[in-house]
Amino acid sequence: MSAQDAIMSSRLNKKKAFLFVIIVFFVDQLTKFLAVKFLYPDKTLEILSFLNFVYVENKGSVFGMFKFLGSEFFIIVSIIVIAVLVFLCFKDYQNWFVYSLIISGALGNAIDRLIHGYVIDFIDFHMGNLHWPAFNIADSAISIGIVLFLYKSFKK
Numbered sequence: 815m816s817a818q819d820a821i822m823s824s825r826l827n828k829k830k831a832f833l834f835v836i837i838v839f840f841v842d843q844l845t846k847f848l849a850v851k852f853l854y855p856d857k858t859l860e861i862l863s864f865l866n867f868v869y870v871e872n873k874g875s876v877f878g879m880f881k882f883l884g885s886e887f888f889i890i891v892s893i894i895v896i897a898v899l900v901f902l903c904f905k906d907y908q909n910w911f912v913y914s915l916i917i918s919g920a921l922g923n924a925i926d927r928l929i930h931g932y933v934i935d936f937i938d939f940h941m942g943n944l945h946w947p948a949f950n951i952a953d954s955a956i957s958i959g960i961v962l963f964l965y966k967s968f969k970k
Contacts, residue, residue, distance in 0.1 A: 838922070846922075849869055865940075869934070903917070
């Protein structure tokens with residue numbers, strides 16, 4: 815690949831990354847808006863025998879842990895993570911998809927914390943009475959991004 819081809823590829827991947835972040839962020843915010851509109855405060859909508867939509871205000875981190883740290887802490891961490899990942903996305907443009915997943919998820923949850931002081935979760939997987947902690951589209955994007963990042967890291 816020539817230097818000019820590499821530059822063109824880099825620009826194209828940066829544009830794809832930006833567009834992908836916007837799309838995932840928009841879908842995340844739209845689904846959270848719908849959760850507030852149709853599920854708040856305590857409505858449960860059964861989708862499948864193992865999947866419900868519920869309304870949950872998550873003041874902690876993953877699985878609601880570390881609530882005592884407060885929203886400000888999580889907002890600061892999110893800003894740092896987003897900044898580092900944007901830098902990595904520009905530096906390592908071949909992995910734009912992985913970085914974009916994590917950036918869009920971190921951005922979606924950070925916006926929730928800025929606006930509401932908590933993250934809106936609504937996806938509830940369960941087996942009978944055993945429920946996985948509720949989550950959202952942003953959490954899914956972050957989780958998938960981290961798994962792909964780890965896979966690519968160990969694959970090398």
